Amino acid sequence: MSHPQPNDSTAIAIENCRSDFPVLQQEINGQPLVFLDSAASAQQPTTVIDAVAEYQRHDHANVHRGVHTLSHRATDAYEGARDKIQAFIHAASRREIVLTSGTTESINLVAQSYCRPRLGPGNKILISHLEHHSNIVPWQLVCEQTGAELVVTPMDDVGQLDLEAFKQLLSTEVQIVSIGHVSNALGTINPIKDIIAQAHAQNIPVLIDGAQGVPHLPIDVQDLGCDFYAFSAHKMFGPTGVGVLYGRESLLEDMPPYQGGGDMILEVSFEGTTYNDLPHKFEAGTPNISGVVGMGAAIDYLQSIGVSRIAQYEHDLLEYLAQQLASVDGIRLIGTAANKASVQSFLLDDIHPHDLGTILDHQGIAIRTGHHCAMPVMDYFGISGTARASLALYNNVDDVDRLVAGLDKAKQIFA
């Protein structure tokens, strides 16, 4: 994929963003922090931190419950964030935005509420070899419960899905396809629009695990055509413990509640309960109100810069990262798909990733090491784990240079 070079004003504007993130303004082990672990959890800008604090300080009460002023304010803040999320991913209706505790709960919700009643022996669920454990285990659970079978689309040596094999695996037995938008371990951007179109041609619904997609790529769920899209606030500069399940309204309408409790009901008696309307039917109990407010602020922040500009900036920086790493003697890049976002996994000589992580941390550089909750991907490459650098809009060329210099120190120690 060829990309135009960003003009200077774009690059400078994004590089200025670094000062919006207070956590980055510190030294770790005597060195300015280089944070290259945003794929695990991204840092929060001041606007998000302040929005959460302001809500707690002035507006907090339970939502959808009281007639008093604070309850109205809290409800407005919570529902206002839902509207921002709807606009951000271009959903047709706010009824399609279910607020959850994160991507993991969103996927479990679909597995238990959409799939479980429909599945039985002979049915299949189609995922891929690239998936994060949270897009594997919920399906294994529902397979155990129903006798359905989990089927896996294979990948190749650079970390791309085998689309020919995918086509072959699509059959009338498949009840749902669930594929990650961007691989957290390798950074591969999957061709989800194509995947969705092929599944829909056989009337198979598709869930996209967008945890690593939303922070790096503009999302339009109607253009993609997906039936479900799951993502988390904390990967996109918002708080932890909050996420979204986008679901096509006609599908959500037919699904039974996932959990029972307050707020998801219209009327309760001991004879029976009438469930609330969408999306509240799926939001039992008091939600993470301040977290949702923070997620709304994170969306405001992303939109103030522009997700397309962020994508372009990160794309160029990822190319620089891959080039610089490739120039290090003894490096092995893991995951070299043509179309990637944010992430570069690697190994250096025969140094264990955990040792690399400690040596880099000692120089103020934070990377992720290990299996990245994607053990099948590690098994494919015959390794126990990788070192992984992941980029966000606040990273820059200096961060990459510090990483490469940090690897030199590891080579010296293990020479």
Next chain:
Amino acid sequence: MNAVDINGRDELRELYRELILDHARSPRHFGKLADATHTAEGINPLCGDKLRLYLRLDDQEKIDAASFEGSGCAISVASASVMIDTVIGLDLSLALEYFRAVTGRMTNPGQDHGDNLDLGKIMAFDGVREFPSRIKCATLAWHALNCAIHNQRTPASTE
């Protein structure tokens, strides 16, 4: 904690001492022990380190042979290698005394641990105490030893 502290001591070099690097590069007693009487698995779920420890006990409950296999970081591999060097020839109760001394030194360094024992090469791991996230790497093999001696069926875990 600075990269090089005020005494000019490089904490990374303290962690990755030559003895540790040597045992990590060329682990002793590596491989399966065909006639093992005791075995246990050690797993560090955080980083995916995994090893299997084999012990062979003689009639007097003395460890007369031991080995390990698996993969892990330099600290965990070196620790397994040094541990086996240490415990071969010991009876079980003394091996357990070493287990308690090593894990005690790592987690409660202020107190006395194993003052009556010849810790020898084990002291090379003292630098790990400055790196809390790596203590589990240094103690994984020792936890597997404890499990093997007690014939526990579930793997030793650092969690």
